Amino acid sequence: MPTTHTELLKQLSWRYAVKKFDASRKISPAIWHAIEQAVVLSPSSYGLQPWRFYVIDNSQVRTQLRAASWNQSQITDASHLVVFARREEVTPADVATYVERIAEVRGVAIETLNDYKGMMVGSVSSPQTLPGGSMETWTRSQVYIALGFFMASCAMLEVDACPMEGFDPRKYDEVLGLPTQGYRAVVVATAGYRAADDTLAKAAKVRYSTQTLFKHV
């Protein structure tokens, strides 16, 4: 049985951007693994998955990153910290790797994927034609889908989280050595459990009305 819509909205309403985590509470390995799998299941353009997710377990690295994040406490206090990174350049070689993966997973001959491969190679070789008009904007957008899956999945599992854009991505790149791996930091999410005294937990959620945001044509 799928989730009921009452249950879905209850969980998404329960969610809020945690300001203060309970540093003593950790997400269990089983739940964390499920969250990673949920993010892996995120859709992306062509299915190319132009992303990588860095989970920062090392407390010294966390301290360094906090200094590059306006000293926000979530960076060190949350159970888990994930840096969502985009592939810097999606190359024809990346497309070839992906096509090999399709052939492997689906058990089809790689030649049957030649047209699809050609289309993808054409797209990534003309980045100005990609949605958003550049490789950077396109891969960045994909990463935000994964962020959406992360946030929604945490909510469904009643794990608290906070998405964060208030950090220095160049400093993150440097501390984590991302450019040499072909990736760039885009956005950060912290997850764990809210502190009992996080006053924002009780604040009403502020949204425009459905009528304001949804227009029927």
Place this chain on the structure above:
Amino acid sequence: MPTTHTELLKQLSWRYAVKKFDASRKISPAIWHAIEQAVVLSPSSYGLQPWRFYVIDNSQVRTQLRAASWNQSQITDASHLVVFARREEVTPADVATYVERIAEVRGVAIETLNDYKGMMVGSVSSPQTLPGGSMETWTRSQVYIALGFFMASCAMLEVDACPMEGFDPRKYDEVLGLPTQGYRAVVVATAGYRAADDTLAKAAKVRYSTQTLFKHV
């Protein structure tokens, strides 16, 4: 009780990008309303919600949009078609409207929000300092969070969907008259129910391994 992780992963694995919808099946009003509400609950930078969602009910408009979408059948056959649009310019006036909304929803004096308002006005007035380096990239990224919420919510409710980037956003803007409303088409999603003969429904999902995509530091 929140969803179990088994249930979450079952639903997200069940999901796939539908190629062919059953044009005779419609999403019920109650379920559709829940999907709209789930999208409204999506997080965004500062909570500013720099977005609007156009649901295209008019079949003639759908036909026009299909012509601007490589003639893909989902545009006309899906139960629902949503155009995810970004706010073209988030202005200090938008920030003021948002701050008024916070004051209204939370029942606080608007003056108590002056610092927060000043920070947001500072950000949107210096778009080169926004994450991604421009107003367009920043608002576009936010829209993809909402797309992620849409896709994940449909999956949880066992509603089929297909996110689509293969369309001419300028033509969409023109057909829907978005620029005069201050919005721009970013990405499209269709939702409904898969056709019995959609061969992709049975294809194995292609993802890189969790070990490949998640790196622990």
